Amino acid sequence: MTQKPVLAIQHKVSLSVGGIVRYRIKVNPSQINNIDTLQFRIRNCSPIYRNLTPASGPWKISVALIRNPDKTPVVPELVPSIGCAKDCRLDAKIANEYHNNDETHENDPGENEWELEVLSEMVLQPNWINITVELYAVPQKGVSLDLIASNNDDTNSNVVSSNSNSSVDDEGTADTADTKTGPQVLLPHLVSCDYKDTNEICGPTFPKQAHHENIGESKEQNEEEVNGYHLVVLTHGIHGSWLDLLYMKEQIDAYNAHHGKTVTFLSDTNHGGTEEGIQSAGQRVALDILEFTGYNETEQGKELCKSLSAVASKKSLSKSEENTTTLKKKSRNTKYSVFPRGISKISIIGHSLGGLVNIYMLGYIEDVTKGVFFNTIQPVHFITLATPLLGIGFEHPWVLGLALSMGCIGQTGKDLTLEDRSSKLKRSSSTFSLNSLPSSKRHSFQKKEPAAAAHAAGSDGANNDITAEHPPECALDHDPEPLLLAMARPGSVSNRILKQFSDRTSYANIENDMAVRFKTSTMMGIPKFDVDHFFSSEGAATQPKRSLYHNVLTSTLALLFPPVPKKAKFLSIADAPSPIVIVSHVEAEPGAAADVAKKIDEASAEAAAAEAADKSVHEGGIMDRNIMKESQSADSLITDESLESVPSLPSSSQLSSSSSAATIPKSRMDLAHLVAEGYHAEMDWTKIGVYIEHEAHVQIIVRRKWYNLDGWKCVQDLVERFDFT
Structure with missing residues (x-):
């Protein structure tokens, strides 16, 4: 008969957007033969009706339990999307003389050490999720419960304190979203707990x-030191x-x-x-x-x-x-x-x-x-x-561009669809x-x-x-033209500082990224790279090119039901899948800044004239549906093979009939080309195309370490490619 579990650690914590806590649990070596199993119990204490209000959350948490965390990374036991008023339980067998097999080694002290990670899945609003974390110890058969708790004289005084602060402190750490009280260790002779809150994990x-309190008074050697x-x-x-x-x-x-x-x-x-x-x-x-x-x-x-x-x-x-x-x-x-x-x-x-x-x-x-x-x-x-350096809409179905331009995701959607800012409301x-x-x-x-x-x-x-x-405004805030166009304009304050960087690099998903398509993330393509050939039988792609609707379906399913890796699968970065990476350096266009700036001025003037001439065509910064359809069928003006020399834009008569050219504003495709020209004028870029087989938008950055394994080597490429010394 299984022994009754004994509560060893308990903790109540609140997490908001970006909240995460980690517990490093270690069993006292002198007690490993007295314990059979550790039970980790995590409960989402939010009221159950919050499940009906996902727009204010979502009110969910995720849990990962890693055994021997300092060893070669191993995919842990994962429990994603724990909803309101729900809990989960994870059991961990103690490695001792009773449980010693090929997977656990008594001689390795790390086998009786675990890291429990609890994180908030809330992203839409900064509300708070109340969570309870408890650790129970199940004694071995024949071991008295009194023996387990006998050495614990003061169960209420062993509290692991958090080092969090409410603002940027002297060590440069940032603020945290979780509570400052650490877990309460009720059986300190049995287990120890090293606790890290959001501040310690994510803060700089x-x-x-x-750090020097008075750097102005520091000596010359101290100034060199800092x-x-x-x-x-x-x-x-x-x-x-x-x-x-x-x-x-x-x-x-x-x-x-x-x-x-x-x-x-x-x-x-x-x-x-x-x-x-x-x-x-x-x-x-x-x-x-x-x-x-x-x-x-x-x-x-x-x-x-x-x-x-x-x-x-x-x-x-x-x-x-x-x-x-x-x-x-x-x-x-x-x-x-x-x-x-x-x-x-x-x-x-x-x-x-x-x-x-x-x-x-x-x-x-x-x-x-x-x-x-x-x-x-x-x-x-x-x-x-x-x-999406060139915005969103010209590579997607026109209905998506229409929804974004109408404020589907607020002002951000209007910015991404290159909407005119002349009618933007001020708070x-x-x-x-x-x-x-x-x-x-x-x-x-x-x-x-x-x-x-x-x-x-x-x-x-x-x-x-x-x-x-209301923070002070800058020069970019006063132009009625689309914000993305204003930032790319040669001579603009953003463009000028962007040129001062030693290098500029854009990573782009070649396929399987429904949110941000290839052309907008590479500013109209990678030189000498043919997407069609890449997906042909002679190309390097491991899968055929998928339809747009297939990408929409797979992306939606990946967000709603994140894939959970198999348990107990040892996986280091060296064993991770290797994405196909294509690197190309794009030289700057010397002397093109003035010409591009002139084109942008002309486009802005045409848009203003069109708005004044015909409100029905461009009312409130929203394009007519026919114009958006036309923008989807417009041919690419910057080919993948010749991006080093960005050609001039065609006149309005090439995109529409001569009778309406004076009143129809630039389409999203036209504006996207202008933005691309602005970023390429007198500015070098390194463009890196990445091919990942699964939903790639979050894989490329490894949004969650254990769910986005396909992106591990993408991050490794970035870390090793750039010198951050």
């Missing part, structure tokens, strides 16, 4: 020698969280740990707010970076904070403008040897929408710092992964928005009432944090 941490740190910013895509890029962060950290110069920064400021538009998302990421790098602690940063505090506290506009003018005069041609956190280099990595957010963020930082930031910190690598300056705050402030308000949160934000003007209700 500087090497110890990087200088030279390379900040790598990772930005997630739409309806995502920083968990999407956690595996990539951990691989970058592990690969560069030997030199201690790499600091990875996962952006969490857009959790639950990715539908508000590229502009809003980019501003939030920019303000987080300015705060994290220590720019706010400089003289110019303090002046910027003062101007923003004036706006937040509703002071006079003239006073705010006066502060901004003073900042501009003081910061012109200013260069620091290093910001207070010792960062001298920066690389940017963005997945999907995150790549576009990063492009906007570059221009925004350049504008609000008046050139100080990138005059001090050197931009090195700019990397996009499955990013009232008196409206408080939680998502307008940087993450270090936003998390502290998430469990407060809205009125209390607004009051707290408005009364924080004395701090050196950027917490204005």
Whole structure:
């Protein structure tokens, strides 16, 4: 008869968007012969009616249990999508003299060590999921329960504390979404528990020698000691969280740990707010970076904070403008040897929408710092992964473009379909928005009432944090043309900073990516690469080319029912499937910037004239259905074989009849070509095509380590290809 389990560890924790906790459980070697099994019980305590409101969640959690986590990676026991008021139980046999076989070795102490990982699947709104985690020990037959608990004198005092903080602390760690109280170890003589919360797992941490409280007073050798740190910013895509890029962060950290110069920064400021538009998302990421790098602690940063505090506290506009003018005069041609956190280099990595957010963020930082930031910190690598650089709609069915342009996913959908911004509604300056705050402030308000949160934000003007209700705008915010076109325009602030990077690289899925198609993620293709030949009998593809509808079905099923790998399958990165990778370097077009800028100006003028002439054709920035159908049938103007020389766009008469050419605006295909020309003008790119057999949009970044095994070598390629020292 099985012995009655004894409760050894219990913990109650709340997780929001991007929340994750890990428990490292180790059995005391002197007790392994007294225990038969460990039972891990995890319960989603959210009320069951929350299952009916997935738009506010989804209210689900996932669990992974890994035995001997320090050994060669092994696919753990996985339990995905645990819904409200549901629980799961995972049993782990103790490796001892009673259980010793080919798979467990008593001589290996790691065989009695486990890592339990619990993460939140919530992405749409920053609500909280209450979770209970319990560990029970089942004694061996003949072992008394009194013996198991006899050495435990004080069961209520053994609490593993979390090291989390509510804001960016001295070590550079970011805010966390989970509670700060660690698990309660009721039987410490039996098991030990090393607990890590969201902050410790996802937050950035500087090497110890990087921090100096008064860097301005440091000696020359101390300045050399802290200088030279390379900040790598990772930005997630739409309806995502920083968990999407956690595996990539951990691989970058592990690969560069030997030199201690790499600091990875996962952006969490857009959790639950990715539908508000590229502009809003980019501003939030920019303000987080300015705060994290220590720019706010400089003289110019303090002046910027003062101007923003004036706006937040509703002071006079003239006073705010006066502060901004003073900042501009003081910061012109200013260069620091290093910001207070010792960062001298920066690389940017963005997945999907995150790549576009990063492009906007570059221009925004350049504008609000008046050139100080990138005059001090050197931009090195700019990397996009499955990013719709040319927008969405011209490669998809027209109905998808119509839905997005009508606001199916908010302002972000309109930005992605290259909609004109002339009719974009501005928010009232008196409206408080939680998502307008940087993450270090936003998390502290998430469990407060809205009125209390607004009051707290408005009364924080004395701090050196950027917490204005409406962050300052940059030059990109004033153009009525589509935002993607404005960012790609040669001479624009984003385009100018993008050119300053040492290299620019775009990873693109050749097939099996329904969200972001091949042409938009490669800016109209890879030179000398023929997609049709790739999928022919002589090509390298391992599967035939699938239809669009097949991709839609498989992508939907992969999102609703994530595939679970087989249990107990040992798998290292070397054993992971090798995706087909095609690399091509695209040279810049010298002297093309002026011509491309002229074309964009002409396109903007035509669009404005068309809107004024015929409101029924282009009402509120939404294209007529016939125009969208025409854009789908337009021939590609930039071929896969000759991308080094981007040809000129045809005239309007080539795309429509001469009688309507003056009133019909540019189609999405035309605008996409203009964006592609803007990014290729006087700018080199390395384009990498990746072929993954399964749903590739999340595989390419390994969105979840154990569910997206096919992307392991894609991440390995990125980590080894780029120098983050």
